[in-house]
Amino acid sequence: MSTLATATIRDRIKGCLLGNAIGDAYGLATEFMTTRVAKELYGNGPIAFGTDPGYPVYEDHHRPIADRNDFTDDTDQMLVMLQSLHQSRDGILHPINFALRLAEWERRGIVEIGADPGRGLGFTVGSVLSHREFFDNPHRAAFEVWDMAGRDLAPNGAVMRTAVAGVERFWDEPRVVENAMAAAKITHADPRSVVSALISSVLISRFLRGGGSNVTEDQGRVWNPRLAQAEYQQELLSYLERGTNLQGDSTLDPPYNETPESRFKPKNYDMIEHQRLQREAAAGGTYRDQFKDHQWTDWNKDRPKVTLRADIGWVGIDNVGEDDAAGSLARSVVADYKFLLQQTHVVPPSQHGQRVQDQWTAELESMCFPQSMSQLRLGASESIGYTFKCIGIGYYGATRKQDPSPTAPEYGGGEGLFRGLMEQVTIEGGDADTNCAVMGSLLGARLGFQGGIPENWWRNLQHLDWLSETIDSYTNRVLADYETCTQTQ
Secondary structure (H helix, E strand, O other): OOOOOHHHHHHHHHHHHHHHHHHHHHHHHHOOEOHHHHHHHHOOOOEOEOOEOOEOOOOOOOOOHHHOOOOOHHHHHHHHHHHHHHHHOOOOOOHHHHHHHHHHHHHHOOHHHOOOOOOOOOHHHHHHHOOOOOOOOHHHHHHHHHHHOOOOOOEOOOHHHOHHHHHOOOOOHHHHHHHHHHHHHOOOOOHHHHHHHHHHHHHHHHHHOOOOOOHHHHHOOOOOHHHHOHHHHHHHHHHHHOOOOOOOHHHHOOOOOOOOOOOOOOOOHHHHHHHHHHHHHHOOOOHHHHHOOOOHHHOOOOOOOOOOOOOOOOOOOOOOOEOHHHHHHHHHHHHHHOHHHHHOOOOOOOEOOEOHHHHHHHHHHHHHOOOOHHHHOOOOHHHOOEHHHHHHHHHHHHOEOOOOOOOOHHHOHHHHHHHHHHHHHHOOOEOHHHHHHHHHHHHHHHHOOOOOOOHHHHOOOOOHHHHHHHHHHHHHHHHHHHHHHHHOO
8 A cells, every 4th residue: 555645645646647747847948859959049048938038939830829838638648547446446557448538639639628629649649540450459459550560660659648657556566567558558569658657657657655755655556466476477468468469360350348337428519618618608718719810921920049157956867866765666666566677478570689688678678778868869850759758758757866056946846856957857858748748747746636636827827627626536536446455455
């Protein structure tokens, strides 16, 4: 169970899920830019967000002013997973239900906030959603898409949405692991993508159980006692093979164990749309309404000249150092689950006689615990969406110390660490919204909401009221399940 008080767990869950959305919204400022272009536009920051000053977000068709302070498909898909779990209410991520929820999102968007259908849909997820087998056998559909592409694609679409898998049944690590794998595999068959989602979810769950504060106590805990059983490890390795053709029919058509409660139930679109319009009318309109007459000729008008700050306000991501307890906890997660990469048979053909599994394992460890952020090459255009970059910067950022003596007060404490990390990672460009979403969820689970996320940022997030209500309702159910489990043990 957790060593934390229930109120603290609640605060960390909110920090985790809102941290995902805020990181996603902040990182949009440089998504798909090279590092060079991002620095030409923003120097070394800060980038304006919420009501905080800074360089205004560069406006183009990908990031119009109406999308300012709004999250993207990364958080959309996390919310789709949350809604799937919240429907079945049994703590289990049911792949068919989640698959149909994703398809619903592709057609209708997040209806509750009027978000565009399938906004930002990536190539891999889009290909799997259109596969003939997707609605009945999503794991097989994902494998066949990966197989047809040469078994070489390991994008970050599974890890970007996985925060909620670390929250659901956070006290039950075997369940967290299976939920993360089930959710990842409905669109991503590459073990690197699946393991990235898994270790992100597990680290969140261990933060919620009180890990990351005391090295000695953490090292004395058995986080998942089943890992000591060889048969359990084999079960997880076999789960990676489900939906593949590695063992013929026995893996091509895995059982999904649906229940009456888990069967997909479509939303009442008309009712939700009516409620949304009423809510917007009562609020006097939406953020977007004020920009309905905004023309392209106004884009980037009077944009300030970029000058580099001599002092960025804190020591910086590469100099602040690793927090001993958070770093030790993160290393324990990788150590516990790297066997999935080392021993899996779900691999592309090996080249030059070297086992690709060994390459993957070494790369995961080096990217999660790099010597510096530059080692991750976040803005390299040929590989911006690689899953190990995303989980790597997430782990690197989430294990940094708080600067004890920043030169600007806004970089002090947990909020200051969150602010500084978001700025520096975003200015690297690449798949910045996804990188910051994953890092934001991990930081939120470690630092919490109050005192962990800058208030000027979360108060000005678009759709905050609905998002907060959704997160609170979900958290109430998770914590009620947790209290029931603690009383029966």
